[in-house]
Amino acid sequence: MGNGKVALILTCLIFVIFFTSCVAKNSPVQHGSLIYKSNDYALCKLEKEGSFAQLATIHLGDKKWVWKIEDANNINTLREDSFVAIPLKEKNMGGLFENGYQSVPILCYHKFGTDRSSPLTIPSHVFNQQMKYLKDNGYRVISPKNLLDFLEYRGQIPKKSVLITMDDGYRSVYDVAWPILKKYEFTATIFVYTNYVGISKKAMSWEDLRTLKAHGFTIGSHTVSHRDLTQKQPDETADTFYNHIKEEVFLSKKIIDRELSQDTICLSFPYGRYSPDLLKIAESVGYRMAVTVERGSNPFFSNPLALKRDMILKKDMKSFISRLKTFNNLSLK
Template identity: 55%
Template sequence: MIEDTNPETAFLPGRFVVIPLKIANRGGITEKGYQTVPILCYHRFANSCDSPLCMPADVFDRQMKYLKENGYRVIGPEELLDFLDYRKAIPKNAVMITVDDGYRSVYNIAYPILKKYGFAATLFIYIDYVGVSSKAMTWDHLRELKQEGFYIGSHSVAHSDLSKKKETEDDKAYLARLKKEIFRSKEIIDHELDQDTLIFSYPFGRRNQTVISLSRQAGFKIAVTVDRGGNPFFADPFTIRRDQVLKRDMKRFVSRLKTFQSYPLK
């Protein structure tokens, strides 16, 4: 708030700095438009990649360097929820970094790069993958990352498609699976990390009204999709948009960082 209130020249010896005493403009609305929050979605990282879901370490480093050098501030789900609930303002150039699934490459590759630039990310893990092999993070990894400012959210128990019944399921079995995937995942993360997990990531971004309703009943406050676009304060907290970062050119990456939607109000 202090940075956004003052010009850069204020932070020099002998200059006055304005300290705002109350939160103004909690929704980021101006006569020219309104603030939106872009949310970036990654999956795994490697020095050399052979899949669009894998981000090369050097490309990820350039992307994070761009965010740092261009004044973007990374927020977590708590700040996003305050913004969506119209309780608190967030930085003008706020962006959220998320990583799905729980690959160990997040710990080995992405974490050092994020730390280098002073950023943290929101991680969505699915329970059945935690600690299953050397390619997956363990609960100890997740506890360490939480201590370093990362937020751990739920990505279900088994990462199954929640939006439709399996061929072998009747309505009762389908509902039982949904409750396990949603409620049980929150219970386990809450227990392992001693927290009240507030954010859920729909596997594959797929959901229906039953899934949305159960996510709310389970105690989640926000749920994210992989529908492209930004999020103003009046966005539906259970259909939050995210942009999957699948391409590696910087021009396309920068195009995902739109933090303001023009909408003249005069």
Template identity: 50%
Template sequence: MALFGLRSHLSCAGFSLRLIVLTFFLGCAHPSAMLPPVQRDVYRSSERILHRIKPGDTPAMLAQKYLGAARLAWMVEDANPKDAFRPDRFAVIPLKINNRAGITDQGYQTVPILCYHRFAPSCDSPLCMPAGIFEKQLRYLKENGYRVIGPEELVEFLDYRKAIPQNAVMISIDDGYRSVYDVAYPLLKKYGFTATLFIYVDYVGVSSQAITWQQLRELKREGFYIGSHSVAHSDLSQRQKDEDDTAYVARLKREIFRSKQIIDEKLNQDTLIFSYPFGRHNPTVASLTRQAGYRIAVTVDRGSNPFFADPLRLRRDQILKRDMDRFASRLKTFTNFPLQ
């Protein structure tokens, strides 16, 4: 049975299209038990809607009409075969998804978080991604049906409150280089994607190589999410030279708490995600991160994240190599764990 139990309702052989539509709501009952078929374009139940496709209908239009937001087009797409959106065919619009953890009898959903830093037409550093390679990666995501989500959706998934798209992936970019705005942003927009930016606030606007608050506000209006990467990007996992316990904790609080306060004020938001500088942390750092009000935090430990992952120790894959096979291997959105 498909994830939402939808296709099974459409599998009763031997009936006309009209009877199949009625069967969707009444079950595979004998035709004599059914009401006479009526030509309709929309059928409703408490859990789903059947909509007869008209020329020009798209998943985004159906999501806007029935679910209230075009960004929920993935719910329509995931509930239907690829050829469902042809005129006079019926498409399913699920009104809710009960499988909030992405669990099937074959395993469970996981969310890869990709980590980038800066971009340029050509690069000589592993932390710099050439624009041409980045575009190939985005094209691969688009052509293979990956959907980019942000921290809000990820929190709902980890809290077991809402389902997320199949093949969900998060794109994150650390530090706050100007090249995010100049190079990455136009390419992401071209493919209909956004990203989560992690900035350390002391770097914002300090030079021509750094992103500005005005640019960050523009990116936020375009659907990008701005998270914290601390104040000064210092290693939080250990004391600095000549730093006693009191000074160490004071530095941690400034890097973790103060960065959130500044970003909240500058961007009028409640920042919910933190990126540990260098990906390093310890129990004290994680505890302070929670106390500061962050809901989730990311490392640079490789791997994807199931719904039961530790929200303050989420895994990320740094995209440092340029070959597409290696990139594709980082996109693990499902873990096989057969239950039968």
């Protein structure tokens, strides 16, 4: 027998021994629809029609993790005999992929209804179209906590994540926007300035905000009086200006904390304006995340205290869709 054939036989024997040992260690587990499980993945073959939510409940402990299964599989509906991969570990924290990196758009709204005199008002039917587009196209509305985990490289988020925010605390958020958000199983982050809460029928009350919070909304600060935190008034010295600004961000947090029994960590800068000193003040009083109105979306290496955010003012869908950039193409090989 030639040396070449001996070498080939030895190679084959080594492969067989290695493969056998692997099978012994990682043999498939037969348990209902589960046919294989490793430390990283579970592989299921459906015996009857099911849903990703059912698989998330069984294998990940809660249906809220359904997006992990949907992101890992390229099928939209489950049929009998479908094979489904279920990731059991966090993957792509920071949203880094070979062909680019993830970014999170933050949408900014104010009022809703039929008031055509204000450019800040979005008609209810337009808002419904926008939310329907998000739902129909696989976008996931996340919370500030989810976004903060992503920014601090602590947790994975859905590939098509978006954060919805609403500034000031108008009552139309409660009356008009909330029923539409509820229809699509979305929530939002509400930024209120405390002097406006409960001031009239056009403003939300603290009880309204407590109700929204109980239904999964996040309530953040928009300061006390909504003054421009970057502009010193003529009668202010440098010291009094600094103290007034600190009071705006500190006192609003203190009031919201007391009224809603929470630790308020999110801040929206009035008019979206900020300065380096303001960022230091915001961090010093306990905010961990703050938003501007600078256009663009946010990759994980963004500054959590100066996040970009798009104001939704135009009423056409083309403009809305242009604000939904969730991926940046870039070869990372």
